[in-house]
Amino acid sequence: MPTPVLDCRDLRKRFGSRTAVDGVSFSVAAGETYGLLGPNGAGKTTTISMICGLLGRDGGEVVVDGRPIDVGSTDAKAAIGYVPQDLAIYPDLSARENLRFFGRLQRLSGRVLETRVGEVLELIALSERADDRTSEFSGGMKRRLNIGIGLLHRPRLLVLDEPTVGVDPQSRNAILSSVADLGSEGLAILYTTHYMEEAERLCDRIGIIDEGRIRAEGTRRELVGLIGEKDRVTLVAGGSLGPAARALASVERVQEATATDGRIELVVEEARSLLPRILQEAAAAGAVVRSVEVVEPDLEAVFLHLTGKALRD
Amino acid sequence: MTALTIARVNLLRMLRDRTGLFFVFLLPVILIVVLGTIYGGRVAPRLGIVAGDRGPLAMDLEAALRSGDLRLEILEVPTATELRDRVERGVLEVGLVIPTGYDVTLRTGGTATITILGQQASLLSALREGVAAAVAEQSARIRAARLAAQRGDATFDTALITAGDIQGTLPGVSVTVATAGERLFPESAGAFTLGAQSQLILFMFLTSMTAATQLILTRQLGVSRRMLSTPTSVATILAGETLGRFAVAMVQGLFIVVLSAAVFGVDWGDTIAAGLLIVAFALVGTGVAMVIGSFANNADQAGTVGVFAGMVLGALGGAMVPIEVFGEPLRTIAYITPHAWAIAGLREVAMRGGGVAQVLPQLGVLTALGVVLLALGAWGLRRALTRG
Ligand SMILES: Nc1ncnc2c1ncn2[C@@H]1O[C@H](COP(=O)(O)OP(=O)(O)OP(=O)(O)O)[C@@H](O)[C@H]1O
Numbered sequence A: 001m002p003t004p005v006l007d008c009r010d011l012r013k014r015f016g017s018r019t020a021v022d023g024v025s026f027s028v029a030a031g032e033t034y035g036l037l038g039p040n041g042a043g044k045t046t047t048i049s050m051i052c053g054l055l056g057r058d059g060g061e062v063v064v065d066g067r068p069i070d071v072g073s074t075d076a077k078a079a080i081g082y083v084p085q086d087l088a089i090y091p092d093l094s095a096r097e098n099l100r101f102f103g104r105l106q107r108l109s110g111r112v113l114e115t116r117v118g119e120v121l122e123l124i125a126l127s128e129r130a131d132d133r134t135s136e137f138s139g140g141m142k143r144r145l146n147i148g149i150g151l152l153h154r155p156r157l158l159v160l161d162e163p164t165v166g167v168d169p170q171s172r173n174a175i176l177s178s179v180a181d182l183g184s185e186g187l188a189i190l191y192t193t194h195y196m197e198e199a200e201r202l203c204d205r206i207g208i209i210d211e212g213r214i215r216a217e218g219t220r221r222e223l224v225g226l227i228g229e230k231d232r233v234t235l236v237a238g239g240s241l242g243p244a245a246r247a248l249a250s251v252e253r254v255q256e257a258t259a260t261d262g263r264i265e266l267v268v269e270e271a272r273s274l275l276p277r278i279l280q281e282a283a284a285a286g287a288v289v290r291s292v293e294v295v296e297p298d299l300e301a302v303f304l305h306l307t308g309k310a311l312r313d
Numbered sequence B: 001m002t003a004l005t006i007a008r009v010n011l012l013r014m015l016r017d018r019t020g021l022f023f024v025f026l027l028p029v030i031l032i033v034v035l036g037t038i039y040g041g042r043v044a045p046r047l048g049i050v051a052g053d054r055g056p057l058a059m060d061l062e063a064a065l066r067s068g069d070l071r072l073e074i075l076e077v078p079t080a081t082e083l084r085d086r087v088e089r090g091v092l093e094v095g096l097v098i099p100t101g102y103d104v105t106l107r108t109g110g111t112a113t114i115t116i117l118g119q120q121a122s123l124l125s126a127l128r129e130g131v132a133a134a135v136a137e138q139s140a141r142i143r144a145a146r147l148a149a150q151r152g153d154a155t156f157d158t159a160l161i162t163a164g165d166i167q168g169t170l171p172g173v174s175v176t177v178a179t180a181g182e183r184l185f186p187e188s189a190g191a192f193t194l195g196a197q198s199q200l201i202l203f204m205f206l207t208s209m210t211a212a213t214q215l216i217l218t219r220q221l222g223v224s225r226r227m228l229s230t231p232t233s234v235a236t237i238l239a240g241e242t243l244g245r246f247a248v249a250m251v252q253g254l255f256i257v258v259l260s261a262a263v264f265g266v267d268w269g270d271t272i273a274a275g276l277l278i279v280a281f282a283l284v285g286t287g288v289a290m291v292i293g294s295f296a297n298n299a300d301q302a303g304t305v306g307v308f309a310g311m312v313l314g315a316l317g318g319a320m321v322p323i324e325v326f327g328e329p330l331r332t333i334a335y336i337t338p339h340a341w342a343i344a345g346l347r348e349v350a351m352r353g354g355g356v357a358q359v360l361p362q363l364g365v366l367t368a369l370g371v372v373l374l375a376l377g378a379w380g381l382r383r384a385l386t387r388g
């Protein structure tokens, strides 16, 4: 594995008698999107604040792009693009002025700055409203600008703290797909959320965090595997269902196959990869498949299993 | 340089705020005009009279003053000592003493002396003319009456009644003009000068207080935290925010100085001395703003505390009503406020021709206070920024 862009080890933070982060370690590689999934108060923001050098820590180490990060490590912070959970923009300045201001703080200037501001405005689809005060923006537009500011200086690591909170479904979709694009361009992304669907959709790997600790980590598949639940596949079909079910039961990684009234129910490992094979076998055995439904156990179930509580209250 | 970027954004935001603009640019002008008009004496000055004599001639003079075209508000004061005190404190603009035995002295052919007290020379000379006119009119009749009485045509009283129209040159009354105590507002103090100095101090401070609210909002908006996520050190952020607030106070200060000088002819005196005082006071305002902005919990709280501080300190420090109007011990207590020091310094420079050397005490006090407050504010902001 190449050296990770972000490597944090054993992070700890206490606020008075409350331990907010209690030994968090993980790393994120270039081009990888890592999700921190956890409920309110799990310690996501506190972890991120230590990673971005906003908050002193009680223990642990953060290395970004090969350089240690601390509150005082000014230069090393240039590798990070931080998008805070709460909007951090000046409401009385325009989108362009906000971008320019933070661009200057990122040590951009002159033509480079102007070009980059233009590009980011384009990227967050705010070129048309660039010179309006942000106080006149919709919630989704403000969120987009909030993210755009984090991208100005082309960071190596993009840290997004619940970027879709309070955003309408449409803007949310737009945000998610642009994050996905950024990930595919080679940016290392750390994404926190308490929305399971977002973590599932975006993240290559997910750390499940609760009460300041990472309870489990891995790909969605690995996490689901932890609780030993299998995928369920339902084929709605006509033709000879009995023989088809028997044929399917003998396929490797298919654990159960039963024919019922107009459908075949299967319990399989990794339905996604097995699906072509299943359809092929069913057809060969004389079943005419009309529709397929796959139900994979979700992270909600994993979270419940690991912590004994629901992800959202 | 990053500090300058942060400072500049602060200024930009101040210029964007429309209500803020009213308070910064319009209200001071309105108040300078209003107060300039009042101090300029277009409102009736108060004249205190000590009537040391209740004789008909004394009463007659008083009546002449009341009905004359001086447009004075006339108040009776029991003793000359009290009159002097009130004039010194500015409760009365001018005082007039009609001496004991005025009536008798005049009837017996002697010369009675009327004393006029006042602080402002311009006011005194105007009043002197008015009083002199009333006195001249009376003395003309007295002289004629004396003449008539000497001829034995009539008694002094009947002669006085009939002698009203006779003109003459023999004076019976002399008028003495005196300045009460130390001359507080010398002649050079134009109509607007007094108002402009207190306005400057009052508004520089109040404007700094709105900057405190801005600082809180910046913190609440998470913008300062975001700054910390960029390659910008805590020290630079502190410097930028401080410089921003200092710039805001200075813009306010320079606006009032330049405008009042250009439009209302206010003379601020020695440029360097006045400039240094303004810079020192801007430091104090910035310091207070940083302290409030770092320690207050929310913008509303900062706003309330800031305006309250601005008003109370302004009132106590003589930025609303001149400190000279206060009695003791308030006049001494006033010097716990930076306002009183700043105004005293500015007056020294503008009205008594003071230079840097003459205002060193004020500069020292203001600078020291400013530095202490700034250090405290920077410490508080650093704490607020890095605590999470
Ligand atoms: N500045 C602070 N002072 C005291 N306690 C704090 C502070 N910041 C966070 N905490 C506490 O630390 C714990 C973790 O908070 P954190 O904000 O990291 O959670 P989170 O996972 O980001 O939650 P959310 O999803 O609600 O944003 C919480 O119990 C919180 O109350």
Ligand SMILES: [Mg+2]
Residues within 6 Å of the ligand: A044, A045, A046, A085, A161, A162
């Ligand atoms: Mg959070």
